[in-house]
Amino acid sequence: MVDRAPPALVIIVSVFVVAGLATLLDTPLVTAQTPELVVRYVNGSLPLDPRADFWEGLDKMEATLGSQSIVYPLTPQSTATLRITAAYNLSHIAFYVEWEDPSMDVEVPGGTDVFADAVAIQLPVSEGSLPYICMGTVSDPVYIVYWKAPETVEALVAGSGYGLSPEEREALGLSKTPKSPIEKLPESEQDWVASAIYEGGMWRLVMVRETGSTHPLETGIRPGGELSIVLARWEGSQYERGGLKKISGWLGLKVEEPPVAPEAVTETVTETVTVEEVVERVPYSVVFVAGLALIVAAATIYVMLRRRPSSA
Numbered sequence: 001m002v003d004r005a006p007p008a009l010v011i012i013v014s015v016f017v018v019a020g021l022a023t024l025l026d027t028p029l030v031t032a033q034t035p036e037l038v039v040r041y042v043n044g045s046l047p048l049d050p051r052a053d054f055w056e057g058l059d060k061m062e063a064t065l066g067s068q069s070i071v072y073p074l075t076p077q078s079t080a081t082l083r084i085t086a087a088y089n090l091s092h093i094a095f096y097v098e099w100e101d102p103s104m105d106v107e108v109p110g111g112t113d114v115f116a117d118a119v120a121i122q123l124p125v126s127e128g129s130l131p132y133i134c135m136g137t138v139s140d141p142v143y144i145v146y147w148k149a150p151e152t153v154e155a156l157v158a159g160s161g162y163g164l165s166p167e168e169r170e171a172l173g174l175s176k177t178p179k180s181p182i183e184k185l186p187e188s189e190q191d192w193v194a195s196a197i198y199e200g201g202m203w204r205l206v207m208v209r210e211t212g213s214t215h216p217l218e219t220g221i222r223p224g225g226e227l228s229i230v231l232a233r234w235e236g237s238q239y240e241r242g243g244l245k246k247i248s249g250w251l252g253l254k255v256e257e258p259p260v261a262p263e264a265v266t267e268t269v270t271e272t273v274t275v276e277e278v279v280e281r282v283p284y285s286v287v288f289v290a291g292l293a294l295i296v297a298a299a300t301i302y303v304m305l306r307r308r309p310s311s312a
């Protein structure tokens, strides 16, 4: 019996392979990233609604994506522009992506000649050197979040599958043997929530996930750290699917440090004395000083009398 790969995986099996080759041919690989977008820290909730004013208020990075030139039929060389921003709070991170699109193309159950608009964001699994842009490598895999209109969103991993033993793969929640260079992470890691709208010839998409990493092949988000991403986009009306798509180079993001919590104020307890108390205390002070003076004077007179020589 031969297991069939999920349709979504079939569609994107060669996406980043082809994309990587295309990038190699068309665009020089970037080996170091200068952060171009700050992932803002938010002390509050992150709106899932792409129409929320919140997203209007954030700076966006404009990314230019180029056509791949490997998979036939080749499409005319062209570019696409995506605008992206991101924000995070104590528990979640959200990516917002918007782009002009002349047609709303969505997945149709059973449709064979209808292709959906889609977007993917690829991140290194671990910090450090950038993985190979084409789906990473066994030693340096990549994590991918893939959205397809209208509401499919999946967490995928690529690059590591063929470097693991069947036992290691099972321990990670993967099938014993890899069926595709790009694999869907286990259900426990399918924690992305997405919301997209198509209005006025434009897609606006928000994808949200917890910041922490709960799986060795899942990218964690570290406050103050840096992120590198690759954007991919499929235009359904242009029959783009699988390797037929547009892709960016590596793009740099800086995760803003959360503001330092104010230091706890150490309360200094000081004795306060009221005017009334001062007035009440004065008599006791006067009595004490006067008494002391009398004692000293008496002692002095006594000593002087004792020392006076007696008259003959």
Ligand SMILES: [Ca+2]
Binding pocket: 101, 102, 103, 104, 105, 117, 235, 236, 237
């Ligand atoms: Ca479209």
